Amino acid sequence: MILAATTRLAETLLRWRTLFGGAGKLRKRMLLDGQPGRADIWVHAASVGELNSAAMLIETLAARHTLLVTTNSETGLERARAAGWNAALAPLDLPDTLARFLNAVSPRVAVTVEAELWPLRAKLLAARRVPHLIVGARMSERSARRWSRLPGLIGPVLRNVTALSAQNGDSETRLLALGLPRSALLPRLDLKLLAPARVTAPPASEMRDRTILAASTHPGEDEPILDAFLALQARRPDLRLILAPRHPDRADQLATAIRARGIAFAQRSGGANDGPLLLADTLGEMPLWYGRAGICLTGGSLVDHGGHTPWEPAAHGCAILHGPHVSNHAEPYAALEQAGGARVTDATSLPAVLSELLAAPDQARRMGQIARGVLDEQAGDPAPLLDLITGLAQKAPDTDI
Known part of the structure; x- marks a missing residue:
């Protein structure tokens, strides 16, 4: 009752605000300037x-059903429309606004992405018997503490969820503690990993065995990498290095450092495609370089930049090396290290670690296979979720809306 009274008061005040101009986005989110059309599935992402x-989920569903994508931000709306999806700004969590939205769209199923929990939205969906699924759900420890102080709000939201796939085990545990019925749990799904998990890893080859990729490097990393390559090349003339800086505008600086060491090199921006040392100073071609290398050193980790994602090299079956600075992706690197798909190194130990892997290509290949396996396991299989949503969308609505 408190929720209903509060939201009705808020809606009245916001309506008054729209009368005085300068509230175009607000009017759209209150559906005062038009309404979306009907759709079988309503997908909401912040x-x-x-x-x-x-x-990937949205594209698959859009190919099967009429779909409406909503987002809270104008930039999100632009992204959705640029992808060719039917899209609108999301309705505010207000009673009359939500009623207008649900009357207009008449969804057969609602899908929420990741971490959006709205009490009134959940209540009205349940009242209209519209199945509500949350996919790739995240619940941080901090958010869980906040919600635990509001059991009267979070409890009904979670109890009315038809099905939920958590992003990870910790989120799953916290959501259960907050009131999610265990019967609503689906297998875990990390949405961010679905795209790399769809990559077909290239086959192992002798060329990949002797090719090292230094991916997305930062200042302070290139010199020890070049020194390690120079030392190894003296014993392995067939060794290849692809040096791909995070910011290609550093190409001239890197070219100077390479020449200072007397290393012959080719430059991608000049049209080169291969060479014992290829300076990959272009944008948008990283998948090509991952596919050529059997060993990948992820940049931003030898120096304190927090490290870059390990999942792209894992997708391509690379043996992954990284420095000690991986705070941006600590959990993925820990999982990969524990399984044996990644190894930590630093500027001092890098030549020895590379030498070991180059001398044992079967070991490097095995690391790459393990890394890909960890990716597939953590990404999860979206097929059962897609089939569930499709089945619900094909059912006739339980009630007239």
Whole structure:
């Protein structure tokens, strides 16, 4: 009752605000300037990041059903429309606004991406018997503490969830503790990993065995990498290095460092495609370089930049090396290290670690296979979820909306 009274008061005040101009986005989110059309499935994602994570799911569902994608932000709306999806700004969590939205769209199933929990939205979906699924759900420890102080709000939201796939085990545990019925749990699904998990890893080859990729390097990393390559090349003339800086505008600086060491090299921006040392100073071609290398050193980790994602090299079956600075992706690197798909190194130990892997190509190949296996396991299989949503979308609505 408190929720209903509060939201009705808020809606009244916001309506008054729209009368005085300068509230175009607000009017759209209150459906005062038009309404979306009907759709079998309503997918909601907060903004660009969530849309990107769920892109594969949305594309698959859009090919099967009429679909409406909503987002809280204008940039998210632009991203959705640029992808060719039917999209609108999401309705605010207000009673009359939500009623207008649900009357207009008449969804057969609602899908929420990652971490959006709205009490009134959940209540009205349940009242209209619209199945509500949450995919790739995240619940941080901090958010769980906040929600635990509001059991009267979070409890009904979670109890009315038809099905939920958590992003990881910790999120799953916290959601259960907050009131999610265990019967609603689906297998875990990390939406951000679905795209790399769809990559077909190239086959192992002798060329990949002797090719090292230094991916997305930062200042302070290139010199020890070049020194290690120079030392190893003296014993392995067939060794190849692809040096791909994070920012290609550093190409001239890197070319100077390479020439200072007397290393012959080719430059991708000049049209080269191969060479004992290829300076990959272009944008948008990283998948090509991952596919050529059997060993990948992920940049931003030898120096304190927090490290870059290990999942792209894992997708391509690379043996992964990284420095000690991986705070941006600590859990993935820990999982890969524990399984044997990644190894930590630093500027001092790098030549020895590379020498070991180059001398034992079967070991490097095995690391790459393990890394890909960890990726597939953590990504999860979206097929059962897609089939569930499709089945619900094909059912006739339980009630007239």
